[in-house]
Amino acid sequence: MKNSLLLFLALAVPLSFPACGSKIKTSDTRVVVLGIDGLDPDMLLERVERGMLPNFAKLLEQGSLYEKDDALGLQTSWPPQSPVAWSNFITGVNPGKHGLYDFIHVDRKNYGVANSMSYTDEIGTELNLFGMKMPLSGGEQHLTRDFPAFWESLDEAGVPVAVYRMPANFPVEPTGAVTFPDMGTPDLAGTASGRAFLWTADMLNRSEKKSDFYHIGFVDVIQNGEVSAKVFGSIEGPPNTLWDTSDLEKAIEQAREAGDPSEEGRLRTMLEAETSTSTPFTAHIDKTGEAPRLAVEVEGEWGIAELGGWTDWVRVEFKLAKFIPIAGYMRFMFKSVAPFELYGTPIQMDPFSPAMPISTPDDAAADLAEAIGPYYTQGFPDAYIAYKSDLLNTAEFVSQSDTVMEERRNMLDYALDQFDPSGGLLFFYFGSLDLRNHMLWHTQDPLHPHQEEDGAEYADQIDRVYQQMDEVVGDIMARLEAYPDVTFMIMSDHGFAPFHRKMHVNDWLYQEGYLVLKEGIEHRPAEGEAQPAGFYRDDEFLGSSVRIYTVKHDENGDPDWDSGMVDWSKSKAYAIGFNGVILNRVGREPKGIVTEAQADGLLNEMKAKLMTLTDGGKPVFSRVEKASDVFSGAHLDKAPDLQLGFNTDGKTFGFGASDECATGEITGEGVMVDNDSRWSGSHLVDPDLVRGTLLVNKKVSFLRDPRLEDVTATLYSLFQVQPPEGMDGEPLFQP
Template sequence: MKNDEKEKNLMKTTVLGLDGADWKILNSLLEQGELPMLQKLMENGSHGVLNSTVPPNSPPAWASMITGVNPGKHNIFDFTCIDTSYDKVPIDAMSRISALPLWRIMNRFKMTTGIVNLPIHFPPEPVDGFMICGLVTPWSAEIYTHPPEISPKIGNPGEQWLIGKTLVNGGSPEAFLEEIKQKTRIQADWIIRLQNEYQPDFLFAVFDGTDKIQHFFWKYWDKTHPRHPKRTSKILMESISAYYRYIDSCLAEIIATRPESNFFIVSDHGFTGLSKDVYIENWLRQKGYLHLKETPVTSAETRYERMGHSLWNKLAASQGLKTALKNNPISRSLISTFKERLNEKRKKARLNQNVDWSQTRVFFAGVSSQSLQVNLKGRESLGCVEADQYNELVREVLSQVRGIIDPETGKPVLQAAYEKSEIYHGPWSQNSPDLVLIPENGYSLQEGFPDELVTPSFLYGMDRSGGHCPEGIFIACGPNIRRNPSMMNAQITDITPTVLYLNKLPIPDYVDGSVLTDLVDETYLASNPLEITDQITLSQSKSVEMTPEEKELLENHLRALGYF
């Protein structure tokens, strides 16, 4: 079907993402009548659990949501990947992505689009409409929007758009909360401003404050968390609930500007309590899968890293002590200097400099992807595992890793472990990590070699008490959405085909997801037959490429955020 032959649908579609939003929190507030906008959408539409990718990691999850396919087809597995020389390099997601995102399909059919704050998006691409990039945007980027003239109007992205600078710079929890609220207000204002100016047929906007606040403030909301404080300030104790109430009011403002629209409220994954880090590299070394070079430099790096872990664990355990130290100008300067030295040590202690690759058979692929990689001969530059040994080694490691026990509880730290062929399919499956590990609730896999295999969880010197779980949310409401009070069950890949169908657009035949017909109005279903097309194909898009300068900015940015 030619683009100009497609009748343009007059009904608009709005997808509003709440990164990491979880039904546990929503339900507790809905029961008290504290989320009136979301309550109204649910009462007049449909809702349910939106199951994430495996693992429930934001880059592959958002990519699956906007393409309708599993990571083996869209080729996005993490924020970073490890190249054949064992260097961790940033993913240029929007040039790497191998399935057309929703807005590119819509632009093909002459529909206008507005894309705002998608976490995997940078640099901006020319669209028929507008775009503001999200999480991976370098804080110092001069142009992070389309049209480009929007960027200077918003201002420096690190100061005026992206959440996280207070956290990375060692600010107090209260200051971080204030930054989250301020940036959320800025994001909502720009969504409304651009929506009113452009009136796009399709609006896709993400708020990532939900993810940030739950990572570091979950223990205050969850009374069952091992580190839930008995006494603390009301601001901290109410932080998550207050933010959800604030987001509800922001959603109401945006929704009011698009009265003739079908609305979807979605999250890329859910959240759960996190209390412990598992140093999987330690386990790999103990089992003989990973070998380190025995050099004085390595020993010094390891001692320095252990000292850093010990210091920050003690500070994380005593919020009052940490606050007091930061309020003292002398101790604040010492802490800042120490953190800079520690970061420099960690930069020098790169994986490829400390590992004896001639003897290492398996290594940790990354904190974000929670996965292991085989050091395969012919694929990795110093690979030592022969191709005919690969399958046997993978089965052996899977059997062994499932038996990792928390010494404190005597229980397994992993919920599941998979080889990649069990969860990914498609032309890019070979780019995925070899083994994907799913920790039990409460655990996260970390890199490094402290004395203990399992330690309290932390990041940036703050107590990291919340982590991802697969069960996200979706709420749908609008003229073409039926009222369905029952809790539905959907896959994250179902969003793209459902949105395309509601816009009377053909669905690519490679899509893994299905149209959620149980939430579509019966009259619309009866008068609009499903259309599948083979005219839209999987292909690695190169419509937007990073310059070398942008790649360097992105790497430095992801390093600051802790992905390197």
């Protein structure tokens, strides 16, 4: 179920978390943890040695970084994915206990994909009133994470805690601590990474497109001679999930089954009209100055930008069911005059009156906005999808990411202001370094398959984001000089590596006979225009690829297994997510065939084959492990049965899973292909090859090779609070 339904719940039954008690908590113990997503210890030290990072250098001189034999920094999680790693830190336990294993989980009702960070209860009773559906029960969203967060336990023990922009922490749960979520927090449309907009007059090089991640729409430019112009457009808002469209949806299914595409298209147009919301805007272009300027007007709200620049936040409002207002904020970038192009950020929730709780206590979001202005409330605010999809060029992506960095630094100043009188624990997260490494690795890697004509112009951008973080470290160190006993830690969830070649894991399973298609379905290469490459049954073209979970559902929502292309009665394994292979187990999967007695032998067989797989003379994997060998806990049964540790040397080559693998697709392209994408750096490899960073501002003797879970245990130790029973982590040094 989509997050957007929660918009209705938030409006119909206001959700709020009580403010902290009237007595303000204080603590003589002060700990500040700076979380820098993707901060690689080798890349950090290399830039320190080049003299680029004076504040990191100072901290290294006066403090401690774990280094022993070949181990540098901080052990990351299996798999080394951000939501998993940060959940290990949040809880101090391994995924077998907290239950989060990947960016994407399998939906075991139908072999489909599911959000790994949260889940939503099914709707129970609904009231149909004036053509609107009003859920009376169910529909609540919950965190997947199933172990207490450190801030919950510390708060209960009386420690003042503030956690700013923690990944994998949406929806926020009631606590006396101050918390703000990041990764996993949706925009106003309910999209986890945000849905961006591009309005363009470039019909030659652009195509209109609507997807969950971005909308491209054509607009006309009305010229007023040489001095000015106007553009009229529309901003699509959150989907209107209030109208009861069940009859229309049933009619669409009937038209599809009857093979009537014309009627199906007509009905889908009606459905879109019923469920869409929008608000108009006018863009005024002024050409009278040295450079063109643009003013965007959205129902009385204005934003102004120079060519190539950004407006401030502009408030936008939509109507659900034509009379329920819901507001958000956007920024616009004036991309081009001729042809005209205007970029719009995803619509952020209004922090002054959010549609869903985006902080604890409830009013903390508004307090923050009062201090620094509206801000990116969504997780992953750096526009990586817009850049990956070519809505933004490299310079524009860097510009947008810089706006995120500037905003985050303002947020940090506010957080430190609150920390001054209270003491206790402050955690603060930056994500821009991670996303720029993902998206800009190709600019400084001449061996990468993806190259762009102007790539060399941006080869210094990874250096630059490290320097930006060095400035942040300097700011924090200066603020903390007033507290000589403060413990200041810098940590990251993982390091980084190149991503040159990608593996279609489901294609490998298909080729090896572990994933079987129904009789008569085969892949054929292209033969002229008459036969495109793809999957066929006899002469019927079924598609260019196979999604393993594409099956119809009956009126009760149950899968119609006869409609799918996979023969689950013969399939032993499949892949959903980026670092795993999943057995088709009896009793766990809906059509499972692998028994408990068969499982271990089958895993050993697949592991042996994968470890011999090479590409260009290099092993594709440096490690493949059984889930039972790396995880322990009550949620072990949810883990992908094989954990895939892709191989990299960190510089000249790197392997990883494809996006198609993550979403359960057999492509027919082959097993190993070039990663010709702007998403060119990665960390979804063997965890030992992308260790994170842990830096402490004091000379300490580390008691062990540090894990993420041990950092959590150290926080409990510093505040002399007993951790929850069952925690895996152990303190790293004596307070």
